[in-house]
Amino acid sequence: MGVSTVQEIRAAIARGEWRKPTSGLASGFTQANVVILPKKYAFDFLLFCTRNDRPCPVIDVCESGITAPPLAGPDADIRTQIPRYRIYRNGVLEQETEHIRDHFTDNMVTFLLGCSFTFEQDLLDNGIPVRHIELDRNVPMYVTNRECCPAGIFSGPMVVSMRPIPETLVGKARAITAKYRKAHGAPVHIGDPAALGIRDLQSVDFGDPPEIRQGEIPVFWACGVTPQMALKRAKPELVITHAPGYMFITDIRDKDLAES
Amino acid sequence: MGVSTVQEIRAAIARGEWRKPTSGLASGFTQANVVILPKKYAFDFLLFCTRNDRPCPVIDVCESGITAPPLAGPDADIRTQIPRYRIYRNGVLEQETEHIRDHFTDNMVTFLLGCSFTFEQDLLDNGIPVRHIELDRNVPMYVTNRECCPAGIFSGPMVVSMRPIPETLVGKARAITAKYRKAHGAPVHIGDPAALGIRDLQSVDFGDPPEIRQGEIPVFWACGVTPQMALKRAKPELVITHAPGYMFITDIRDKDLAES
Numbered sequence: 001m002g003v004s005t006v007q008e009i010r011a012a013i014a015r016g017e018w019r020k021p022t023s024g025l026a027s028g029f030t031q032a033n034v035v036i037l038p039k040k041y042a043f044d045f046l047l048f049c050t051r052n053d054r055p056c057p058v059i060d061v062c063e064s065g066i067t068a069p070p071l072a073g074p075d076a077d078i079r080t081q082i083p084r085y086r087i088y089r090n091g092v093l094e095q096e097t098e099h100i101r102d103h104f105t106d107n108m109v110t111f112l113l114g115c116s117f118t119f120e121q122d123l124l125d126n127g128i129p130v131r132h133i134e135l136d137r138n139v140p141m142y143v144t145n146r147e148c149c150p151a152g153i154f155s156g157p158m159v160v161s162m163r164p165i166p167e168t169l170v171g172k173a174r175a176i177t178a179k180y181r182k183a184h185g186a187p188v189h190i191g192d193p194a195a196l197g198i199r200d201l202q203s204v205d206f207g208d209p210p211e212i213r214q215g216e217i218p219v220f221w222a223c224g225v226t227p228q229m230a231l232k233r234a235k236p237e238l239v240i241t242h243a244p245g246y247m248f249i250t251d252i253r254d255k256d257l258a259e260s
Numbered sequence: 261m262g263v264s265t266v267q268e269i270r271a272a273i274a275r276g277e278w279r280k281p282t283s284g285l286a287s288g289f290t291q292a293n294v295v296i297l298p299k300k301y302a303f304d305f306l307l308f309c310t311r312n313d314r315p316c317p318v319i320d321v322c323e324s325g326i327t328a329p330p331l332a333g334p335d336a337d338i339r340t341q342i343p344r345y346r347i348y349r350n351g352v353l354e355q356e357t358e359h360i361r362d363h364f365t366d367n368m369v370t371f372l373l374g375c376s377f378t379f380e381q382d383l384l385d386n387g388i389p390v391r392h393i394e395l396d397r398n399v400p401m402y403v404t405n406r407e408c409c410p411a412g413i414f415s416g417p418m419v420v421s422m423r424p425i426p427e428t429l430v431g432k433a434r435a436i437t438a439k440y441r442k443a444h445g446a447p448v449h450i451g452d453p454a455a456l457g458i459r460d461l462q463s464v465d466f467g468d469p470p471e472i473r474q475g476e477i478p479v480f481w482a483c484g485v486t487p488q489m490a491l492k493r494a495k496p497e498l499v500i501t502h503a504p505g506y507m508f509i510t511d512i513r514d515k516d517l518a519e520s
Binding site: 047061 | 299302303307310311318321331409411
C-alpha cells in the first residue's frame, strides 16, 4: 500500500484499498477479533469472556453506539476499518460486507478479543518454528471435550489451535506465550490430544490438517473460534464479526500487550 | 467457633454465631469483596472492573437472582453468609444488616472481587513483614491522582493501599504479589508518594497512618476501595456490599488464586 502507520493502514482499508487478510500488515501491532452485538446481550457476552478468558481475552470494549475503541484505537472507526465483515442473523451467516455503516446503530456494543497472531510473531522472533506459517496454511483447530463456563445465553465447547513444537523448545514456547494473557496466553494442554477429546489430529474441525515431524510435540492453545461457536449457538437476532483472517488492527503494540 | 471447613464457617456465620471481621478465619482460603446491584447496572460495572482490573479483580459473578457464586462457592448463600452487610441507596449508606434476605431480588447481580488479604498471608509466609498486621491496625489507604478508565455510569480515582517494605525485600514482595492478579497483583508504584499525587503519607484517606522505619520503601498496591468510591459517585438506587473487613469467604484456596 505504500503506507506505514496504523492510522494510514486503517484509512486505506476504509477507502477499499486493502481487501485481503490482514496477516503481516502493520507488523508489531496487535490484531483483534471483533464481535458486535445488541446491548441487551452485552452483559452476558462480557461475562462469558470474563469466565473464559483463555479463549476470549478482552482487549477493549466500545460501549453502545461508540465506533472508536477507547484503548485500542481512539481515532479508529469500527464500521469501516476492517477489510471484510460478516453479518449473522439468528446464528446464520447472512452476508459478508466491506463496511457496516447500515447495520451499526446506537444500540450495538463492540468487543475486541485477542488473537494468536500476536504470540506467533514472538515465537518466530525467538527461533521457534510455526509450521502452518512455514507452509502458508491455516492453523489446525479442534473442538474439545472441555465445556466453557456458560454465561446467560452463551455456552459451548472450548476450541483449540495446535502447533507442533520441537520437544526441546516446548518450554520456551510455553514461556513466551504465557506472557500474552490477552492473546490466549499459555497452552491449555501439551502433548496428548486424547486429553482434550481429540481422536485424530489429521481430522481438523477448522483450518488445515497439521504436519507433525519427528521429535515434535503437539501443543494446544485456546482459540478465538470458541466465542464464535458460542455466538452461533446462542443465535442473537444480529451479530457482526470480522471475516476470519480479516482482523481489526489496533494501536496497541504486541510488546505492550505482553504482561498487560 | 470449633469448626473447620469453609462450609461450616459460612453456615456458622449464617446462624449468627460469628459477627466479627473475617480476617484470620478459614486460613488459606480466599476472601472477597462483595458488590450487589440491580441488573441494569451490571454491564457497566463489569466493564468498569474489566477496564480497571488492578483495583477491581473479578473473582466470580452471580447472574441476576443467583445466590450461590458458581466458581467461588457453589453451595454458598450470598444473602446470609457474610457477617455484616451495608445497604446504600442513591450512594448514601442507609444501614448495616446481618442478612439481606429482604433486599435481594431476582433482579440483583453479585460481584466478588479479590482482596489483599490473599497476598498478605503469602508475604508473611515468605518472611516479609506486613507492618499494619504487626501493629494490629488497618492498612493505610490513599486516593491517588490516577483516574480509573470510566465505564458507563462508573468513574473515579484509583485508591491504593501502602505497605512499607525493607529495601532489600521490595523485589521479593513485588514478585510474590504479582502472582495474585485476582488479588490486585503487583504494586502499581514503588517509592515516591508524589508520583501518585500523595503529599503526606501520614495523611491517610482511609485506614490508619503508617509507621515507616529506616531502610523501608513505601510500596503501593491498587485497593478494593476504588470500586466503592465509583459506586458512591454513580449513586445507583440500591447497592449492597459487605461491611469493610467482613468479607465473603470463598471455596477458592489462595494458592489456586495465584496465577489464575
